[in-house]
Amino acid sequence: MAEQLWKGRFSKAVDSRVNDFNSSIRFDQRMIAQDMRGSGVHAAMLAKQGIISEKDCEDILSGLASIADDLASGALEIDPNAEDVHTFVEQTLTARIGDAGKRLHTGRSRNDQVALDIRLTLRDYSHTLQAYIVELIKVICRKAAENTTAVMPGYTHLQRAQPITFGHALMAYASMLLRDLQRFEDATARMDAQCPLGSGALAGTTYPLDRQFTAEKLGFAAPCANSLDGVSDRDFCIELANAISICMMHLSRLSEEIILWCSWEFKFIELDDAFTTGSSIMPQKKNPDVTELIRGKTGRVYGDLNTLLVMMKGIPLAYNKDMQEDKEAIFDAVDTLELCLKTVTPMLDTMKTLPANMRRAAAKGFINATDCADYLTKKGMPFRDAYKLTGCMVSDCIAKDKTLEELTLDEFKGYSALFENDIYDAIDLIKCCEGRTSYGGPSEASVNNQIRLAMDQLAAWEANNA
Template sequence: MKLWTGRFSKEIDKKTNDFNSSISFDQRMYKEDITGSMVHATMLAAQGIISKKDEEQILKGLKGILEEIENGKLVIDPEAEDIHTFIEGELTKRIGDAGKRLHTSRSRNDQVALDLRLTLAHEVNAVVTQLEELLVVLCKQAKKYSDVVMPGYTHLQRAQPIVFGHHLLAYAEMFLRDLSRLKDAKSRMMNACPLGSGALAGTTYDIDRNMTAKTLGFDGPSQNSIDGVSDRDFCIEISSALSIIMVHLSRFSEEIILWCSYEFQFIELDDAFSTGSSIMPQKKNPDIAELVRGKSGRVFGDLMTLLTVMKGIPLAYNKDMQEDKEAIFDAVDTAKMCLTAFTPMLDTMKVKTENMRKAAAGGFINATDCADFLVNKGLPFRDAYKVTGELVALCIEKNLTLETLPLEEYKAVCDLFDEDLYTAINLEKCVNDRTCIGGPAPQNVINRATEIENDLS
């Protein structure tokens, strides 16, 4: 069944039909399509546009179709042009002329714009839930390792001492912003209902757009019928938010991959989230993290697809816009799949605290604290910086650390040094003293993790 056959004198070419069809990917919107149709039919009856009898038949028929699709009794026809055509055709087959009245005052243009919004609202909710689950795990692990000293890095060079919990909470802050972006995008998407926009110019029927908008969970109806059917920036915005999530997951995955390596040995992933080699029996590979890192590019590609599709098409609807669904659905599905694997991987990892502490002991990451010791003795910071740099060079020459360099060597460079220095550059003291807001002091980590947990609960 085609909804547009009246104008045409012959059947569409089979290959053209295959090319034109969207049923393979828009069938996932069957529930939203039926929901929108039920609300539309109820409004038509309330406005006297169709009879109450027609309404009752339509609602009963649509409920039956929904139930049979979900229990597997009704299989969606892969030869149908799209999900809207399939459901309307199936309804008409069951209830006759009443089914043909369902599309009164409606176009597939506003119908699909509605279905896509309703579908993505559910999908965004699912991703939000997954992000919240990830944040719970991050906070739990951050508290557990709030006092485990490790090197903080810049340029992938050891820089200053931090605690592992603080490092984990850096990602928690990123994912909190991701949550906010997704919720904002959903709010904008659901502030204007396109149903009633028609093909592009609304309708001459006396419809109640406020009724349908409120019933479907929107703030109100869209205020411009052309915009209502030609807008896909909500897809772009959600895809952008998902892309940023994938950036964060990819960066995190990269660090997990490094931390698992023999060169770092900071963590070990559970066997359930690792794989082996077909030829090297010793290998334990962080494939899950690598796949998450790799799949980020796929989501970025989906965003570029949407931007490219929309950038050059005139108002209002164009068939190019059929390409929106494959891109946004793939972005959603990929992000969800990555979060599904990533969260339990993080929850079950083994942290090698002794290796982190050992790495922190090397690399002179307490050099800034050594300089600050001199600043507290009255030396200007730039002079203290230069003195400490000379001491680092001396340590390298003698194969020592700042902790093991004898006091007389310190005094030979600057006579402001005394025995208190060794307390000042103790790594645990270095992190414990960083109590400023946002600093890595263990109690800061515990407090912030608790705040996040409370906000989520």
Template sequence: MALWAGRFLKEINKDVNAFNSSLSFDCRMYKQDIRGSLAHAKMLCKQGIIDQQAYEEITKGLNDILHEIEEGTLLFDPNAEDIHMFIEAELTKRYPVSGKKLHTGRSRNDQVALDLRLYVHDEIKEIDQLLKEMIKVLTDVAIQHTETIMPGYTHLQRAQPVTFAHHLMAYAEMFLRDIDRLKDIDKRVYVSPLGSGALATTTYPLDRQFTAEELGMYDIMYNSMDGVSDRDYAIEFANALALIMMHLSRFSEEVILWCSWEFKFIDLDDAYATGSSIMPQKKNPDIAELVRGKSARVIGDATTLLTMMKGLPLAYNKDMQEDKENLFDAIDQVKLCLPVFKDMIKTMTVHKEKMREAAARGFINATDCADYLTKKGAAFRDAYKVTGQLVAYCIDHQLTLETLPLDVYKQYSEKFDEDVYQAIALETCLKNRQVIGGPSPAVEKKNIERVKAKVSADD
């Protein structure tokens, strides 16, 4: 019989029970449910709401249930409505009197809200660590390529010279922001709704601050209706996960381009690529493609949560049971993608000569040529026009700015001299970009150390 029986004269229809049940997905919160119940029982005892014997039996029963679930000797009852009722029913089987006292001063509404907050907090810590591991791999690879010249792109057109280190570290910055975002969200996640009851607290003299402190939470929620009906934190977290996946998707797109024959900037390790069932020459970047595809799935999860909540009046509504599957899916996809993507980057082979060759062919030193004239006294817009004319001349005559004869340079401006060739050399273009945030090897090495120190200090 259901724990909430009493008001009802009939057993619930078996199809309705299956429809109503959330055990198949919320069972993953068993640790958090037991943690919350242990803290609640301790508070009840401290407040004199239950006696010492009941507290001790509840504590032993809950700890035994936790141990047995983790050992695999206690299986979830498929007939249970959810993880909360399964654990309470199991406890009551073992301690029929004390077990029935555990739910004193508590509703499933504030219990569910607490469990999900505890769960999200734990997952934030795990994903934070995965992001740090990703950044550590990026800095390890980047430090080997602070002088590996490649073209930087805008509109997917070769634009200006950068280094492979600079390109990789752009993603490191994105992942650093993801870490900061998760920390900020956690401030709003890790607050206790327990004691809010169904929506209007209780007449029992609960000590809500004690329970929150027992769980290590930052604070309590100060409005009971908000306490049971708030899912902002879940939506924020889902959106943060969607941003992580968006960053991975952008990175995936570049990996896919880089390992194509048209670019051939990198080769993926055989362990992180697949072949074709019909074309023996193929080496497909399936990991990057799957990550790119899964990003759409996680973005969809975040959108689902927003849509689910948008029309709900206060306080709790059963619709809110739908928060978990999408949130859990988003968490699972991020935790699946980050480690395998990190290892794919760690094991790839970088073709420096191909990157250098691409950089030499795209007139990516044109801005530096214009800057050369500006430093000789020309107005930038005049210098810009002259350089554009020189590029057009080179294209017509199958030349580059590096191979263009000096006498041709002088036809467009007398300010050109022999030193133009040194000024527009790709190595010079990079070396002279000493502005903080730029791609010069010296600046990039300092930036890599900054990022490494930031990640280490945060561990």
């Protein structure tokens, strides 16, 4: 085990089992780039304030750069026996540059150091996840544009309800993901609002730090206003985990639809062979494993969010070791969403749609019954009477294995003299969709407008993140 930074107070070696239990290097080593970035800015501030010499600062920055280079080339490996990433960096730096490395920690604690590192790390991860969400929305919009006239049943209670198009259905998920994108942006903005560096262990320091300098150099709006909150706040972890959980929920809903759509009972789509698996015993099987795993992994991410909430709910001020548990939970949530986004996007991109099957299901579902009732209402029949009569017509059609479109005009007139030849236009499935011209509806023009609005939002995101 590498030497502990805090060993001076103790006269007896810590039990090796405690060392193993206490160590976080296994999972916090992924913050090493952010740790060294924060250390570099901290060193520059110390020199600016005259707390350390310019020579010490130069040596520290040079040493940190050499560590980064050696890690990148493979010449240096992170010591798995180090207590944490902060200890590894400081001890490696001191071994390379001598006493200047020991001066780096002046005016800070590992408490404000780790609070900074995880903010910087999650900020980077949030931007990465946002980029993956943007790519998924682009694919959804592209697929929607290809299917603006592919009529399919819209469902309530998983029962065929009213006619929509496949493009309209896809754009519902684009809308969900656009909200997700906004949630990530909002969470990241709050993450960027306050810099904890300089809060010390909990009560700041007697050194004349310039916290505004470090905050600005690290991309934060301001220093944390309260040092106790600075080291004990993990709201930003919870908020990001919440955004990830909601996004996973949307992916899970989409996955459930895809599982249904590619089943033989629906057969609205067919997934590419590269994104399905087979059975070890049933040669006919083509399983949507990707979407099933996304459903399962959604529960896992919910568990990560719950871990963070429960971890924080009873902690007194300020830092407590419980908070070491934040990283594994939030990193797992980040990694899981990233993996799902990277897999579901090409799966959707290569997905084949089967509009004829969608159209057949729409016709058999009597989803134009509302339009038939509306037709009668426009002719003067009270809606409740039109509703009841249309219900009787549907019941008769089911008994005769017919659709409303297959009834003759005489059969229509047998139900009401109000029916004329224009009934066929009124219940034509494509015209039913096109007739729903209300904002946000399934008409081709409306879906194209939804696509345009979504792409405009994506363009704005890309401009802001160029």
